[in-house]
Amino acid sequence: MQNFEQLGKELERRGKADDIKRLAESDDGLKLARMIDSQRLEQAARSGDADTLRALLSSVLQTQEGKRLAENVKKMMQS
Numbered sequence: 006m007q008n009f010e011q012l013g014k015e016l017e018r019r020g021k022a023d024d025i026k027r028l029a030e031s032d033d034g035l036k037l038a039r040m041i042d043s044q045r046l047e048q049a050a051r052s053g054d055a056d057t058l059r060a061l062l063s064s065v066l067q068t069q070e071g072k073r074l075a076e077n078v079k080k081m082m083q084s
Contacts, residue, residue: 024081033070
């Protein structure tokens with residue numbers, strides 16, 4: 006969970022937090038949110054279960070929506 010917190014702070018520092026929020030609220034972001042088992046994600050994050058977090062992320066990145074969001078985040082971080 007520490008890495009996510011650091012990422013959040015870095016996004017804030019770069020002024021990208023609002024951009025990330027817009028991506029999360031986009032059609033792709035909302036579709037992915039409905040696909041994810043939020044209880045499983047929360048439990049894995051709290052317990053530090055890296056294998057489960059990795060599996061969930063991998064399943065998200067295998068979808069077209071996940072690929073588009075990942076590409077948008079990548080572009081955003083390069084600017």
